Amino acid sequence: MSPWLRFLxxxxxxxxxxxxxxxxxxxxxxxxxxxxxxxxxxAFTLAPALPGRPGLAxxxxxxxxxxxxxxxxxxxxxxxxxAPLLMELKRRGVVIxxxxxxxxxxxxxxxxxxxxxPFERIGSDPESRVQLALGSSGVPESFIVDGxxxxxxxxxxxxxxxxxxxxxxxxxxxx
Amino acid sequence: MIAEAGxxxxxxxxxxxxxxxxxxxxxxxxxxxxxxxxxxxxxxxxLLTLFxxxxxxxxxxxxxxxxxxxxxxxxxxxxxxxxxAGAWGNHEGSMLLWVAVLALAGAVVALxxxxxxxxxxGATLGAQAALALGFFAFLLFASNPFExxxxxxxxxxxxxxxxxxxxxxxHPPTLYLGYxxxxxxxxxxxxxxxxxxVGPALARAMRPWVLAAWILLTLGITAGSYWAYYxxxxxxxxxxxxxxNASLMPWLAATALLHSVNVLAxxxxxxxxxxxxxxxxxxxxxAGTFLVRSGILTSVHAFAVDPTRGTFIxxxxxxxxxxxLTLFxxxxxxxxxGAPFELVSREGGLVANNLLLSVILGIVFLxxxxxxxxxxxxxxxxxxxxxxxxxxxxxxxLVLASLMMIAPQLRWRRDAAPILPRLAPGVLVAxxxxxxxxxxxxxxxxxxxxxxAIGGGLLPASLxxxxxxxxxxTPLATWGMAIAHFGVxxxxxxxxxxxxxxxxxxxxxxxxxxVEVGPWLVEFxxxxxxxxxxxxxxxxxLRASKGSGVTVLKPQSRFFPxxxxxxxxxxxxxxxxxxxxxxxxxxDGQGRWQLRLWxxxxxxxxxxxxxxxxxxxxxxxxxxxxxxxxQRIRGEEAFA
Numbered sequence: 001m002s003p004w005l006r007f008l009x010x011x012x013x014x015x016x017x018x019x020x021x022x023x024x025x026x027x028x029x030x031x032x033x034x035x036x037x038x039x040x041x042x043a044f045t046l047a048p049a050l051p052g053r054p055g056l057a058x059x060x061x062x063x064x065x066x067x068x069x070x071x072x073x074x075x076x077x078x079x080x081x082x083a084p085l086l087m088e089l090k091r092r093g094v095v096i097x098x099x100x101x102x103x104x105x106x107x108x109x110x111x112x113x114x115x116x117x118p119f120e121r122i123g124s125d126p127e128s129r130v131q132l133a134l135g136s137s138g139v140p141e142s143f144i145v146d147g148x149x150x151x152x153x154x155x156x157x158x159x160x161x162x163x164x165x166x167x168x169x170x171x172x173x174x175x
Numbered sequence: 176m177i178a179e180a181g182x183x184x185x186x187x188x189x190x191x192x193x194x195x196x197x198x199x200x201x202x203x204x205x206x207x208x209x210x211x212x213x214x215x216x217x218x219x220x221x222l223l224t225l226f227x228x229x230x231x232x233x234x235x236x237x238x239x240x241x242x243x244x245x246x247x248x249x250x251x252x253x254x255x256x257x258x259x260a261g262a263w264g265n266h267e268g269s270m271l272l273w274v275a276v277l278a279l280a281g282a283v284v285a286l287x288x289x290x291x292x293x294x295x296x297g298a299t300l301g302a303q304a305a306l307a308l309g310f311f312a313f314l315l316f317a318s319n320p321f322e323x324x325x326x327x328x329x330x331x332x333x334x335x336x337x338x339x340x341x342x343x344x345x346h347p348p349t350l351y352l353g354y355x356x357x358x359x360x361x362x363x364x365x366x367x368x369x370x371x372x373v374g375p376a377l378a379r380a381m382r383p384w385v386l387a388a389w390i391l392l393t394l395g396i397t398a399g400s401y402w403a404y405y406x407x408x409x410x411x412x413x414x415x416x417x418x419x420n421a422s423l424m425p426w427l428a429a430t431a432l433l434h435s436v437n438v439l440a441x442x443x444x445x446x447x448x449x450x451x452x453x454x455x456x457x458x459x460x461x462a463g464t465f466l467v468r469s470g471i472l473t474s475v476h477a478f479a480v481d482p483t484r485g486t487f488i489x490x491x492x493x494x495x496x497x498x499x500l501t502l503f504x505x506x507x508x509x510x511x512x513g514a515p516f517e518l519v520s521r522e523g524g525l526v527a528n529n530l531l532l533s534v535i536l537g538i539v540f541l542x543x544x545x546x547x548x549x550x551x552x553x554x555x556x557x558x559x560x561x562x563x564x565x566x567x568x569x570x571x572x573l574v575l576a577s578l579m580m581i582a583p584q585l586r587w588r589r590d591a592a593p594i595l596p597r598l599a600p601g602v603l604v605a606x607x608x609x610x611x612x613x614x615x616x617x618x619x620x621x622x623x624x625x626x627x628a629i630g631g632g633l634l635p636a637s638l639x640x641x642x643x644x645x646x647x648x649t650p651l652a653t654w655g656m657a658i659a660h661f662g663v664x665x666x667x668x669x670x671x672x673x674x675x676x677x678x679x680x681x682x683x684x685x686x687x688x689x690v691e692v693g694p695w696l697v698e699f700x701x702x703x704x705x706x707x708x709x710x711x712x713x714x715x716x717l718r719a720s721k722g723s724g725v726t727v728l729k730p731q732s733r734f735f736p737x738x739x740x741x742x743x744x745x746x747x748x749x750x751x752x753x754x755x756x757x758x759x760x761x762x763d764g765q766g767r768w769q770l771r772l773w774x775x776x777x778x779x780x781x782x783x784x785x786x787x788x789x790x791x792x793x794x795x796x797x798x799x800x801x802x803x804x805x806q807r808i809r810g811e812e813a814f815a
């Protein structure tokens with residue numbers, strides 16, 4: 001065994017202890033910034049989730065005007081809690097499109113009939129492909145995309161009343 | 176009073192470990208007397224620590240809320256089994272368990288080890304005492320389990336409901352016994368390196384410890400995987416979570432060590448490599464415990480983060496591992512290499528096994544720590560998930576499994592006989608399975624497809640070492656190897672089948688509606704409230720059928736008042752060809768309930784394989800120990 005190789009395990013240990021000591025000295029932050037902010041929306045085309053309504057494609061998201069994408073599902077309980085706030089955002093001029101994850105048209109229709117329909121376009125994502133491409137790990141999740149198709153803001157989990165000012169601020173900034 | 180007695184016992188044991196360390200370095204006088212003294216000290220230290228652990232269990236069983244640890248982690252209304260298991264379901268208690276096992280292992284080595292010369296044994300016991308001393312200090316100065324709380328509260332805060340499960344009584348102690356069993360291999364390697372005595376005798380002394388620790392790790396990981404599977408309600412059996420990886424890494428190192436220590440014991444080869452693995456295996460155990468206990472990595476096993484404790488264990492870890500690796504670097508040149516061997520030979524196969532296992536270990540190590548390193552270097556926050564581990568470690572594991580079809584059949588040193596006839600049964604079955612999957616299920620992924628083929632081929636191939644010999648006279652260790660390898664094949668088949676054929680259904684259903692998943696039609700009958708000893712729950716009633724017969728599944732959404740938490744109790748129906756897995760979620764406004772259903776064909780093979788692997792190990796251990804005993808008796812007779 002070459003003399004250098006003998007010291008290799010020791011080097012690995014030094015690297016390990018160094019990295020860990022650095023982390024101990026600097027506790028992790030609670031908020032993890034989204035990796036997707038500042039990136040182009042991944043290319044996708046989704047069939048309509050409801051007959052007679054338009055589907056959603058990434059080309060639509062670079063139309064010069066900002067849009068919000070809401071990832072939701074009719075089987076998702078927090079999405080119900082969020083629904084009135086989406087209506088409120090629509091009332092204040094936010095244009096919202098939706099991705100319906102692993103859903104059936106009749107369930108989506110029932111959901112929108114019961115909880116309000118703030119959406120312009122609804123794409124159906126039966127296998128969660130677009131949801132994953134967007135980097136969304138669960139429902140509901142919302143993204144604000146600017147007129148060039150660049151993601152400006154990602155909101156994980158249901159939108160709650162005290163999230164509205166922040167979202168409206170991000171919306172203004174994306175215009 | 177019990178708490179004070181336990182604490183006093185811990186202090187005494189710590190003092191004894193310091194004494195043992197001093198004695199082992201030859202501060203005690205004549206050789207023979209010194210060894211006797213070390214034995215007595217090691218035994219007393221082991222018994223005192225056991226007493227301290229018993230005292231902790233007693234205060235938990237009595238629900239003595241004046242002890243801080245009990246007040247924080249227990250509750251008088253808990254079933255007694257969880258009061259009992261709650262003693263080690265927390266940081267301080269689990270560290271006390273760790274130290275108790277460490278001290279007891281040291282006592283067993285001191286009392287029963289007869290294969291080694293006295294100097295090497297002395298150095299080994301010194302190393303074991305040094306390990307114990309550090310962890311005693313950690314316990315006494317940074318995590319005192321017996322600290323009092325004044326005034327005592329009326330009742331405790333309760334144990335995390337996820338941990339209120341019979342699995343908890345079994346899973347952590349098994350893993351800890353495994354981790355700490357590897358400490359003996361570590362101490363033996365240090366002792367051997369200090370005395371420059373690395374040879375077959377050392378390997379034979381090390382082997383039962385490695386084997387026993389490895390069996391316990393195997394069973395502990397298998398149990399933990401099944402616990403996560405049914406308790407978390409996510410339908411998965413392995414998540415590549417940092418804490419899971421922390422238990423997998425010592426297992427990988429121990430698996431490699433288990434194979435190489437045989438080469439050293441039987442042929443005197445792979446000396447440096449075996450010593451390295453012995454150091455790495457326990458280092459991984461310590462690093463794993465540290466990662467779990469310090470909360471450094473984000474994990475589903477959210478343990479309390481405490482920088483002081485983290486720094487303390489990190490210092491211990493740097494000292495022990497650093498010391499051992501430095502010793503290795505300077506002393507290993509003096510270790511003579513063993514008998515040479517050719518590429519195609521049993522030794523060659525075992526070297527390949529060791530290299531592959533080490534690479535997988537490296538992959539897991541890198542993936543687990545990469546988020547930390549990336550953030551330290553570039554400030555970027557990221558996480559490494561299953562796609563990395565599956566796609567990198569999966570193929571390596573399959574290469575390793577392919578090697579297992581032939582390597583156990585090779586001869587020691589040199590094997591000139593044709594390989595192909597011996598390889599034929601496995602390869603033919605694997606090819607048949609491969610063709611079969613292309614015809615029957617063309618849509619499955621590459622990795623699961625190869626897994627099915629190689630797992631299928633390994634089933635007959637793993638039994639080939641038993642063929643052509645008198646089964647009654649075949650050593651138990653050979654039986655053990657065949658069964659363990661058969662278990663690996665079984666587990667691979669289960670994993671491949673789960674990832675290839677699982678069907679998942681997410682539905683929002685009203686009572687009376689029917690949901691389809693795989694071959695099953697599941698009728699959602701009703702939801703009704705039920706109450707348990709320290710929880711209330713909403714219980715769904717599902718009637719599942721596929722053609723004939725009806726199975727009733729009752730998944731629960733449980734609410735624990737203390738501490739207030741909700742858990743999902745999955746309902747699982749096991750049949751010979753798989754499991755139907757149901758989770759009851761929340762209710763929406765219109766009387767619909769979230770249901771998650773999975774049909775998982777042959778998923779049980781994963782854990783059945785794990786148990787077979789452990790069983791094979793146990794047979795090998797019993798066989799080896801019985802044989803050594805016979806040889807010793809024969810040797811003593813010859814001497815008389």
